Amino acid sequence: MSEKKSSPSRKALQVRERARNKKPKFLRSESWRFDRFSTSWRRPRGLDNKIRRKIKGWPPGPSMGYKGPKIARFLHPSGYQEVIVYNTADLSAIDVNTQAARIAHTVGKRKRAQIIEEANKLNIKILNLPVSKETEEKAEDEEAEDAEAEKAKVTKESKEEKKPEKKKKAKEAPKEKKTKARKGDKKQ
Secondary structure, X not given: OOOOOOOHHHHHHHHHHHHHHHOOOOOOOOOOOOOOOOOOOOOXXXXXXXXXXXXXXXXXXXXXXXXXXXXXXOEOOOOOEEEEEOOHHHHHHOOOOOEEEEEOOOOOHHHHHHHHHHHHHHOOOEOOOOOOHHHHHHHHHHHHHXXXXXXXXXXXXXXXXXXXXXXXXXXXXXXXXXXXXXXXXXXX
């Protein structure tokens, strides 16, 4: 049997994942000591800061040694190399097997539609393809229906467990509004 060869970008992504797993989680200096500090990395700038000075026994800080593997650098998580596209002419320079298009954020609606149409013809993958309003609304409607169904199910179960409900009070007739006499009005 012939073995299935994995593409070079797939191997590169696997190498990058292994390297990422070896990399430590960089913590903000003394974030474990004070609750007011978040753990997210901030560059230490203090004169006596132990992490900046790379003192033994203190957590490591980011440096060039933790750089990702060269073969996987600048790869999109999908495995494609990103190419920024400004117009339809830029699509002709893209290699379909290894590269994918990212439409620049400065491109307007009309030109964006032209680029998407041309990319579909050339079978080029677009990384930042806009989600249409219809599919977005459909997803929201489905979520709302699921939530309503779950809520109805829960309320039905809770009603069965409760004692029979008491009779509801008859609604009272709306009270008549009393109008205040104005200063100029005379009583008759």
